[in-house]
Amino acid sequence: MMEIDFEWDEKKNEINQKKHGVSFEEAKSCFEDEHARVFFDVEHSKDEDRSILIGLSSELRTLIVVYTERVNGDxxxxxxxxxxARKATKKEFQYYWNARKGDEP
Structure with a gap:
C-alpha cells in the first residue's frame, strides 16, 4: 500500500501566507477531504506535471491547492x-459545493 507524504519550500509557504492568507499546513488538510476534486493543470505543466485540488480544509475553508506528485517506487x-494555495473564488466555491451535493455539471 502506498503512503502519502507532503513537502514544500518554507520560504514559499511564508510568501503564500502573506499573499493569500493560507498556510501550506492548512492546504495539506484538503487532501483528507473525501469530496475533493483534482484536475490536471495543463497550462502550468510544461516543466513538470501539476495538479489542482479543490477541497475543504481543516479550517472549513474551500481552497485551491496546486501541487506536484512524485512516486518513489522503492x-x-x-x-x-x-x-x-489560496481561497477558492466564488465560481470555484460554487462548483465545489454543487459537485459535493451531486449537482456537478
Whole structure:
C-alpha cells in the first residue's frame, strides 16, 4: 500500500501566507477531504506535471491547492509537493459545493 507524504519550500509557504492568507499546513488538510476534486493543470505543466485540488480544509475553508506528485517506487511512497494555495473564488466555491451535493455539471 502506498503512503502519502507532503513537502514544500518554507520560504514559499511564508510568501503564500502573506499573499493569500493560507498556510501550506492548512492546504495539506484538503487532501483528507473525501469530496475533493483534482484536475490536471495543463497550462502550468510544461516543466513538470501539476495538479489542482479543490477541497475543504481543516479550517472549513474551500481552497485551491496546486501541487506536484512524485512516486518513489522503492519506498512505496507518494510525495505531494505543495506549490501554492489560496481561497477558492466564488465560481470555484460554487462548483465545489454543487459537485459535493451531486449537482456537478
Amino acid at each position: 519506498d512505496d511512497l507518494i510525495v505531494n509537493r505543495i506549490i501554492s
